[in-house]
Amino acid sequence: MDLLVDIGNSRIKWGYNDNRLEPGVPVIHQDSNFEARLFSTWRALPKSPQRMAISCVASNAVLDQVKTIAVDLWPSLSIIQAHSVAEAYGVRNAYEYPEKLGVDRWLCLIAARHYWSEPVCIVDCGTAITIDAMDRNGCHLGGLICPGLTLMKHSLSNGTANLQFSAQSGLPNLARNTSDAIDNGALYAVIGLIKSVIADLNKPVKDLAVNKFPILQRDRLLDWQVSAAKKAAAKPTRTYSRRPVKRVPESLKKLIVPGRYLSRNPKLVLTGGDAGDIAPHLDNVSCVVPDLVLKGLSLISAE
Ligand SMILES: Nc1ncnc2c1ncn2[C@@H]1O[C@H](COP(=O)(O)OP(=O)(O)OP(=O)(O)O)[C@@H](O)[C@H]1O
Ligand SMILES: CC(C)(CO)[C@@H](O)C(=O)NCCC(=O)O
Numbered sequence: 688m689d690l691l692v693d694i695g696n697s698r699i700k701w702g703y704n705d706n707r708l709e710p711g712v713p714v715i716h717q718d719s720n721f722e723a724r725l726f727s728t729w730r731a732l733p734k735s736p737q738r739m740a741i742s743c744v745a746s747n748a749v750l751d752q753v754k755t756i757a758v759d760l761w762p763s764l765s766i767i768q769a770h771s772v773a774e775a776y777g778v779r780n781a782y783e784y785p786e787k788l789g790v791d792r793w794l795c796l797i798a799a800r801h802y803w804s805e806p807v808c809i810v811d812c813g814t815a816i817t818i819d820a821m822d823r824n825g826c827h828l829g830g831l832i833c834p835g836l837t838l839m840k841h842s843l844s845n846g847t848a849n850l851q852f853s854a855q856s857g858l859p860n861l862a863r864n865t866s867d868a869i870d871n872g873a874l875y876a877v878i879g880l881i882k883s884v885i886a887d888l889n890k891p892v893k894d895l896a897v898n899k900f901p902i903l904q905r906d907r908l909l910d911w912q913v914s915a916a917k918k919a920a921a922k923p924t925r926t927y928s929r930r931p932v933k934r935v936p937e938s939l940k941k942l943i944v945p946g947r948y949l950s951r952n953p954k955l956v957l958t959g960g961d962a963g964d965i966a967p968h969l970d971n972v973s974c975v976v977p978d979l980v981l982k983g984l985s986l987i988s989a990e
């Protein structure tokens with residue numbers, strides 16, 4: 688039996704790898720008594736794990752505390768830690784230095800590739816919000832990192848004299864009082880961000896500013912080049928022109944698949960603690976997965 692553990696920026700979540708992932712009650716590792724709480728919560732687990740698979744984006748200090756608790760409770764436990772790599776499980780990492788991609792983002796991509804063969808846009812709505820796009824060939828196109836809803840609102844209250852933190856969830860409306868203005872502002876920012884990324888993914892590549900999606904993306908560029916070449920080839924040869932007409936090489940013609948954009952109409956997948964508050968305000972969410980990181984961990988621990 689494996690215990691899968693997702694050590695996030697604020698919370699630790701876990702589940703058993705027995706086809707019935709049931710995340711336990713999360714423990715907030717920023718709380719001072721978190722070690723005692725985690726110890727007693729894990730001690731009460733119904734089954735002792737033989738193996739533990741860990742995804743950690745928190746500090747090494749927190750990681751070591753969690754490992755120590757696990758080994759105290761289950762001395763013969765073997766521990767696997769997930770890391771981001773250049774290519775695995777059918778996913779190609781877009782990062783120039785692949786190991787720098789957050790392992791939570793990497794595991795979400797691996798899980799998404801396992802469940803869907805369409806292009807996907809994964810939004811992890813946690814302490815930070817991350818967006819990652821992947822085309823239908825499993826090629827990660829890159830991503831974005833922004834503050835999450837709670838962090839946005841904390842940064843407002845920390846950076847101003849008149850604004851207080853509010854834990855309410857917002858609505859995508861203009862507000863008529865301060866507290867709603869803060870809640871709605873954070874929600875609107877996130878919804879606008881997601882819509883804008885989806886709109887850009889749906890654009891033909893020639894409309895994209897080149898450095899907007901710098902990693903794109905050999906595949907999409909190739910698509911575009913090929914269709915541009917096809918258009919050029921379709922033009923009648925102008926006999927009156929002095930310039931020689933460019934011919935499309937036969938090798939390139941074979942690649943021509945008109946209208947193919949590998950990341951168009953991505954499945955929009957939301958995960959993380961705030962996914963449930965954000966999803967109802969978007970029209971095109973394909974699914975909300977409470978913890979896609981744990982699903983990715985279950986795939987790598989199955990090896
Ligand atoms: N019981 C809870 N405790 C803390 N945050 C919660 C809770 N329930 C929902 N949330 C929301 O979840 C968000 C944090 O999400 P999540 O738990 O996925 O983050 P995390 O543990 O930091 O993980 P990650 O590092 O993957 O973002 C917060 O913005 C908060 O609004
Ligand atoms: C962005 C976070 C904090 C989101 O949890 C995490 O994935 C992380 O620490 N990433 C490392 C930096 C990166 O992904 O580019």
Ligand SMILES: [K+]
Binds near residue numbers: 695791811813959980
């Ligand atoms: K996460």
